[in-house]
Amino acid sequence: MTLHTIDKKTIYSYLEEINDPEVPVLSIIDLGIVRDVIMKNEELEVIITPTYTGCPAMDMITATIKIQLATLGFKKVKVTQVLSPAWTTEWMSEEGKRKLKEYGIAPPNAKQQVCDQKLFAAAEAVPCPHCDSYHTHRISEFGSTACKALYQCDDCKEPFDYFKCH
Amino acid sequence: MNQLLIDYTLHLADNSLILGQRNSEWCGHGPVLEQDIAITNISLDLIGQARNFYQYAAQLINAQDKSEGPKAPAPLERGFGGEVTEDSLAYLRKEREFSNCLLVEQPNKDWAQTILRQFFFSQYQYLLFEQLQNTKDEQLAAIAEKSLKEITYHLRWSGEWVIRLGDGTEESHQRMIKAIDELWRYTGEMFTPAEYEKTFGIDFNKIKEDWSQKVKIIFDEASLIPPLGGGGAAFMQTGGKTGKHTEHLGYILTELQYMQRAYPRCEW
Numbered sequence: 001m002t003l004h005t006i007d008k009k010t011i012y013s014y015l016e017e018i019n020d021p022e023v024p025v026l027s028i029i030d031l032g033i034v035r036d037v038i039m040k041n042e043e044l045e046v047i048i049t050p051t052y053t054g055c056p057a058m059d060m061i062t063a064t065i066k067i068q069l070a071t072l073g074f075k076k077v078k079v080t081q082v083l084s085p086a087w088t089t090e091w092m093s094e095e096g097k098r099k100l101k102e103y104g105i106a107p108p109n110a111k112q113q114v115c116d117q118k119l120f121a122a123a124e125a126v127p128c129p130h131c132d133s134y135h136t137h138r139i140s141e142f143g144s145t146a147c148k149a150l151y152q153c154d155d156c157k158e159p160f161d162y163f164k165c166h
Numbered sequence: 167m168n169q170l171l172i173d174y175t176l177h178l179a180d181n182s183l184i185l186g187q188r189n190s191e192w193c194g195h196g197p198v199l200e201q202d203i204a205i206t207n208i209s210l211d212l213i214g215q216a217r218n219f220y221q222y223a224a225q226l227i228n229a230q231d232k233s234e235g236p237k238a239p240a241p242l243e244r245g246f247g248g249e250v251t252e253d254s255l256a257y258l259r260k261e262r263e264f265s266n267c268l269l270v271e272q273p274n275k276d277w278a279q280t281i282l283r284q285f286f287f288s289q290y291q292y293l294l295f296e297q298l299q300n301t302k303d304e305q306l307a308a309i310a311e312k313s314l315k316e317i318t319y320h321l322r323w324s325g326e327w328v329i330r331l332g333d334g335t336e337e338s339h340q341r342m343i344k345a346i347d348e349l350w351r352y353t354g355e356m357f358t359p360a361e362y363e364k365t366f367g368i369d370f371n372k373i374k375e376d377w378s379q380k381v382k383i384i385f386d387e388a389s390l391i392p393p394l395g396g397g398g399a400a401f402m403q404t405g406g407k408t409g410k411h412t413e414h415l416g417y418i419l420t421e422l423q424y425m426q427r428a429y430p431r432c433e434w
Contacts, residue, residue: 053313054214083218084308086315140200141323142207146316150200166315 003042003073011037011044014072018064022057022145023163025103032091033061035082043076044069049087051166052146089166101129106151106162126162128153138162171303172226173265173362176255177407178306179219180266183256184415185287186212187422188274197277204323208284211316218309220252257426261409261416265360268406269352271415278331278341282349285324289380290356292317293373301366325384332388342390350393353377354402363407 015037016029028034028048035047046065050058062079069077089108097107106129127134133155140150148161189209196202227250269287274280295317298310331338357374378396385392393400405411425432 050214050312052211052214053218053316054210054212056210082308083312084304086308086312088315140204141319142200142204144203146207146210164319 006039006072008037008039011039011069011072014068015046015065018061018068020057021060021064022055023100023103023105023147025099025105026092026096028061028065030093030096030099032093032096033087042074043078044074045078045080047080047082049082051087055146087166089163092163100163104129104160105148106160108163108165110165124165126151128156128158129160130158131156168226168230170362170365171306172223172230173360174366175219175223175226175306177265177360177362178309179216179223179255180264181270181287181291182212182219183216184264184266184418185270185283186210186216187418188270188272189280189284191274192280201277205280205284208320208323211313211320215309215313215316216256217252218312220255222305222309224250224252224255253426257423261411261419263409264411264415264419265407265409266415267352267355268403268412269349269356271406271412271418272349272352273414275345275348276341277327278338279345279348281324281327281331282342282345284320285328285384286349286353286381287356288317288321288324289377290353290373292321293376293380294368297368297373298366301368303366306366328384328390329388332385332390339389342388346390346392351401351403354400355404355406358402358404358407360407 012029012034015034016027018028020026020028020031023031031051033048033051035049038045038047046069048058048061048065058081062081065079066077090110092108100107106126109124109126124138125134126136126138128136128151131153133153135154136151137154138149138151139159142148143150143161147163147166149164150159151162152159186209189205189212192202192205193209194202196205231250267287269283272279272283292314295310295314299307299314301307301310328342332342333339357370357377359368359370363370381392382396403412406415
């Protein structure tokens with residue numbers, strides 16, 4: 001197989017195998033951070049968008065993309081980061097959300113709850129990924145990684161991570 | 167025009183870097199584990215913003231050097247192979263070359279002062295970036311758009327803490343009052359545009375008005391009152407935006423830049 005005959009679908013299937021180093025149950029395709037793949041002769045440009053501005057995983061993901069596509073035969077791979085339109089959890093695949101929940105992380109709610117200054121409104125209702133109870137409370141707005149918040153279930157008492165709406 | 171864009175980008179980068187560095191001093195020292203994690207998460211976001219701005223500034227400076235030749239005397243140390251990089255901008259510029267606001271370099275002191283500094287700045291940054299995401303420079307607009315989502319969380323978190331401390335115990339209330347006395351004088355600078363801030367279509371009067379109003383909502387809830395009721399008569403210290411800093415910045419840079427100063431061009 002020469003490089004010219006490799007189609008986008010094959011490239012995406014290779015990218016599908018790359019997991020987020022901080023949430024290893026999700027692929028970078030599940031996360032929705034791969035925007036486009038551009039093929040020019042034997043060169044590839046992969047356009048990605050960071051989830052969080054300071055996310056340290058981005059450098060590692062960039063390196064992994066290059067290594068992974070090298071196994072397909074591409075020697076010249078350029079990974080370009082674009083910021084706009086900004087990444088949102090709305091781009092996470094349904095499959096990704098299912099995998100997150102199975103892994104014990106509550107998937108992001110559908111809409112970002114904005115910072116209402118008239119006292120920040122009611123807390124977001126986040127269901128427990130273990131027992132599905134909505135009877136939960138937030139322990140901390142910020143969790144073990146930039147993309148997560150820490151919650152606890154009041155029914156099964158398990159603490160859990162919530163992948164924040166973004 | 168390009169010089170103004172470079173200066174403005176560096177100013178935005180410096181604000182984020184210095185506050186990020188300040189907050190990171192809490193790493194391992196937060197009052198409880200969750201809040202230690204929170205403040206360092208905010209650091210990470212801020213340093214991420216700073217990286218985006220510095221990368222863009224470096225690109226602009228290198229392009230300018232190519233077309234016009236490096237400025238003499240060079241305003242920046244040309245480290246790392248003659249090209250300016252995000253790292254050389256953060257690690258090789260001197261105190262007077264930094265143009266961050268005075269507010270972000272103020273010391274952490276206690277949790278109350280750290281919280282209030284974050285709240286004042288996040289509220290400002292939120293309103294500023296709301297406008298900046300529509301500015302004509304596409305890259306600045308993109309960075310602002312991206313950062314806004316994170317700032318929303320910073321604002322919510324710090325606002326909640328201002329209320330909790332202000333409306334908490336007698337001790338926490340007193341500490342908030344002390345923090346207000348320390349920091350209020352540095353807030354006016356944020357709304358006083360330097361030359362390089364004037365050509366990007368930002369309405370600073372509107373930011374000031376909205377900022378004052380939003381702060382008042384939170385302060386009312388927190389049983390706190392700004393000096394002179396928040397009126398315009400309070401003395402405001404300025405200078406940071408043009409490189410005239412309080413003594414604190416030097417100490418921050420000493421720590422931040424230590425490795426590059428001691429072992430030039432070291433990498434890991």
